[in-house]
Amino acid sequence: MRFLLDDEQREFARSLDGMLSAADTPGAVRAWAAGDTAPGRSLWTRLADAGVFALAVPERHDGLGPLPLELAVAFTELGRHAVPGPLVETVAAAALLDRLDGVGVDGAAAAWLPQIGSGKALVSLCVPAAGGPYALDADAADAVLVVEGDTVRLAATTGPVQPSADPARRLARPLGGSVLARGPAVTAAAAYAAETAALATAAHSLGLGRALLDRTVAYVRQRTQFGAAIGSFQAVKHRLADTLVALEFAQPLLHSAALALAEGADHSAAEVAAAKVTAGEAAYAAARTALQLHGAVGYTEELDLALWIRKARPLRDAWGTPAACRARVLGS
Amino acid sequence: MDLDFSTAEEAFRAEARAWLTAHVPETPLPSLETERGFAAHRTWERTLFADRWSVVSWPEEYGGRGASILRWLIFEEEYYAAGAPGRVSQNGINLLAPTLFEHGTDEQRARVLPSMASGEVIWAQAWSEPESGSDLASLRSTAERTDGGWLLNGQKTWSSRAAFADRAFGLFRSDPDTAKPHQGLTYLMFPLDADGVTVRPIGRLDGKPAFAELFLDDVFVPDHDVIGAPGQGWRVAMSTAGNERGLTLRSPGRFTSAAARLTALWRETADPSDTALRDRVADAVIGARAYRLSAYAGASRLAAGGTIGAESSLNKVFWSELDIALHETALDLLGPYGELADAAGDAPAHGAWAEGHTFSLAGPIYAGTNEIQRDIIAERLLGLPKGRR
Ligand SMILES: Cc1cc2nc3c(=O)[nH]c(=O)nc-3n(C[C@H](O)[C@H](O)[C@H](O)COP(=O)(O)OP(=O)(O)OC[C@H]3O[C@@H](n4cnc5c(N)ncnc54)[C@H](O)[C@@H]3O)c2cc1C
Numbered sequence: 001m002r003f004l005l006d007d008e009q010r011e012f013a014r015s016l017d018g019m020l021s022a023a024d025t026p027g028a029v030r031a032w033a034a035g036d037t038a039p040g041r042s043l044w045t046r047l048a049d050a051g052v053f054a055l056a057v058p059e060r061h062d063g064l065g066p067l068p069l070e071l072a073v074a075f076t077e078l079g080r081h082a083v084p085g086p087l088v089e090t091v092a093a094a095a096l097l098d099r100l101d102g103v104g105v106d107g108a109a110a111a112w113l114p115q116i117g118s119g120k121a122l123v124s125l126c127v128p129a130a131g132g133p134y135a136l137d138a139d140a141a142d143a144v145l146v147v148e149g150d151t152v153r154l155a156a157t158t159g160p161v162q163p164s165a166d167p168a169r170r171l172a173r174p175l176g177g178s179v180l181a182r183g184p185a186v187t188a189a190a191a192y193a194a195e196t197a198a199l200a201t202a203a204h205s206l207g208l209g210r211a212l213l214d215r216t217v218a219y220v221r222q223r224t225q226f227g228a229a230i231g232s233f234q235a236v237k238h239r240l241a242d243t244l245v246a247l248e249f250a251q252p253l254l255h256s257a258a259l260a261l262a263e264g265a266d267h268s269a270a271e272v273a274a275a276k277v278t279a280g281e282a283a284y285a286a287a288r289t290a291l292q293l294h295g296a297v298g299y300t301e302e303l304d305l306a307l308w309i310r311k312a313r314p315l316r317d318a319w320g321t322p323a324a325c326r327a328r329v330l331g332s
Numbered sequence: 333m334d335l336d337f338s339t340a341e342e343a344f345r346a347e348a349r350a351w352l353t354a355h356v357p358e359t360p361l362p363s364l365e366t367e368r369g370f371a372a373h374r375t376w377e378r379t380l381f382a383d384r385w386s387v388v389s390w391p392e393e394y395g396g397r398g399a400s401i402l403r404w405l406i407f408e409e410e411y412y413a414a415g416a417p418g419r420v421s422q423n424g425i426n427l428l429a430p431t432l433f434e435h436g437t438d439e440q441r442a443r444v445l446p447s448m449a450s451g452e453v454i455w456a457q458a459w460s461e462p463e464s465g466s467d468l469a470s471l472r473s474t475a476e477r478t479d480g481g482w483l484l485n486g487q488k489t490w491s492s493r494a495a496f497a498d499r500a501f502g503l504f505r506s507d508p509d510t511a512k513p514h515q516g517l518t519y520l521m522f523p524l525d526a527d528g529v530t531v532r533p534i535g536r537l538d539g540k541p542a543f544a545e546l547f548l549d550d551v552f553v554p555d556h557d558v559i560g561a562p563g564q565g566w567r568v569a570m571s572t573a574g575n576e577r578g579l580t581l582r583s584p585g586r587f588t589s590a591a592a593r594l595t596a597l598w599r600e601t602a603d604p605s606d607t608a609l610r611d612r613v614a615d616a617v618i619g620a621r622a623y624r625l626s627a628y629a630g631a632s633r634l635a636a637g638g639t640i641g642a643e644s645s646l647n648k649v650f651w652s653e654l655d656i657a658l659h660e661t662a663l664d665l666l667g668p669y670g671e672l673a674d675a676a677g678d679a680p681a682h683g684a685w686a687e688g689h690t691f692s693l694a695g696p697i698y699a700g701t702n703e704i705q706r707d708i709i710a711e712r713l714l715g716l717p718k719g720r721r
Contacts, residue, residue: 003625003628003629003631003632004629004632004633004636213714217714217715217716220716221715221716221717228717228719229717231710231716231717232716232717232718232719233719234703234706234707234719236716237706237707237710237711237714237716237719238703238706238707238710240710240714240716241649241705241706241707241709241710241713241714242649242706244646244709244713244714245646245649245650245709248626248646249619249622249623249626249646249650250622251626252622252625252626252628252629253618253621253622253625255625255629256621256625274617274618274621274622277614277618278618278622322611323607323611325614326610326611326614326615326618327607327610327614329614329617329618330595330598330610330613330614330617332604332610
């Protein structure tokens, strides 16, 4: 297997990072949380133009994918910039439709996959067995897919938004709708979609954790107390060193999981689960460290840091709780 | 997990596995931290050497196979998976040899390396002193210039297996008048049975007698046993320290094989409703996998012309904590059998878990304590300001 990213993949990450740094991503997150999706959607279009969603869409529907490793690279950058919206759900929905194409939902696949790839459609996905009863950002999505048992539905409507601890995550129950397909192919496709979602969430977490670490390192270098930068105190340094250790060792698990998914390997479920729990725990620990080392200013909503801190715990638990992931690693 | 290696690498793996299957002793050897075990392990080193498996990554002229770091990782995986004996020559192979490859003379390499590879000469590391552990540069033992060489005086301590080893390598203060403590140090090698050396064994936490303190009283060392330039010992030692905490001291095979044994133990013994214990088993398995993947990524970076610097401190913190987690989880699975020492006839797995557990507890202390590693990570990798040491 390849252990290192190639130049093209690294350049892709760099260009996404550059584009998102120049865009007012925090502004888009705040607007999204307040129910104004316009800045988020314009960001979404730019991500689509950069090719992010095409990575999840097969070539026969005008995409480039599925390319799980490139998706992991992209989602790490999306996490680094805390981009709002049903990003994970959209690529997972693409994975679902791709697998069901030709086994019952040809019309839906043909209708939605090109639109997902081009960034015209935001699609949310709810698989209660793998990710809980809510669809993320269903109110902003152009379509909401729901998989229950061996049945996939296109939801007709959604219940009221249930505010999340991260206001930029808007949760709602999908309601009603028409059955698109039924049968064992749906169960298999949903399992694959859930793995794709877990992988993208792991990458999102990893990027989030790296951003939290970077921002905190910058802060402790300039904040002084007792006449010295707080970053010179050992208790502070050691906590940040542990944060780096945890993130660094999550990275190769993510990389390997993406390759396993790309190959369709039997062990991909266990690999994705290992990456998901490790990246999720590392990012949540990074969030706690970031908050602690920023002190009270870290506890304020004004500071953009809050946008990252609040996302860490929901991402850790979305698309596979740590307990579920650990059980899967042991095949039990 | 599958990693696809080239056909040549797979052939190398198969060759190593076949050899190990044919040669690894069926009953584990007695602990290498005891006199009897030390002797048995020395014989094992000779067996390895005879078929050029003792130092696979060394050049062929010194008894190695010139294996790439990737092949070395493969060999180590097979070695631990086969349950092969611990390496009594590890201090020499992991610490002194890389130092000689980097800083030694051709004469020193030709003289020292083959007998190290064969287990004929087993080396001890004589760095620490009673007053100088983490602050190694504060060491006080001296090397004083004399005709054709140096005279060593002072005391070294916690030297692993020095009670049974043949020779030692260490740092000595050769110039007492320097501005900074890490200047004026000289790195040299000396025999443990030389005139003026007194070796006193110190028991360890696990009851094994293999630590020793060394008292040095006008011990003569000829010039050809100085490594690098006199006065430059700190620089020489720091390149060794990078090896010590980086990959070469703890290859992933050790942890992946322990994780596999732990998983088997869990399947045999665990109460399926105990999800807390299951989660810890999973975390240990994931940790071993992460370490393995990270090692292969590091090897790939090296192969692509990169270097490993302060990153080795990340490894040190990670493997030492992983090792403890693996062994603590195993003891919890063993319940009442967990406390049986490796000498106990009833001890499961010939006491490997018990012995491994006590040893794992030392991981965050030796090879530079984890507190010191965290300082290095914070300052060199994260760029945080130096604080008071
Ligand atoms: C199993 C084992 C094998 C060993 N084998 C060898 C050997 O073969 N040869 C050899 O030379 N030595 C050997 N050692 C010794 C080892 O290198 C030292 O124990 C180590 O360097 C720490 O030094 P110390 O024990 O003096 O602890 P100290 O330096 O006294 O430290 C005690 C505690 O204080 C902490 N501390 C010290 N300074 C700082 C600081 N600046 N910031 C934060 N915390 C700090 C340490 O992290 C540690 O927790 C071995 C040790 C063990 C346990």
